[in-house]
Amino acid sequence: MRLAVTCAGLLRDEARRQVEEIEVKSEPA
Numbered sequence: 001m002r003l004a005v006t007c008a009g010l011l012r013d014e015a016r017r018q019v020e021e022i023e024v025k026s027e028p029a
Helices: 002-026
Strands: none
Touching: none
């Protein structure tokens, strides 16, 4: 159970990181 929660948390953090990178790339430098 705890491992499942940890995996879900890691996936969520990774997804957020990817979204932030996409937002940064889409913004004019």
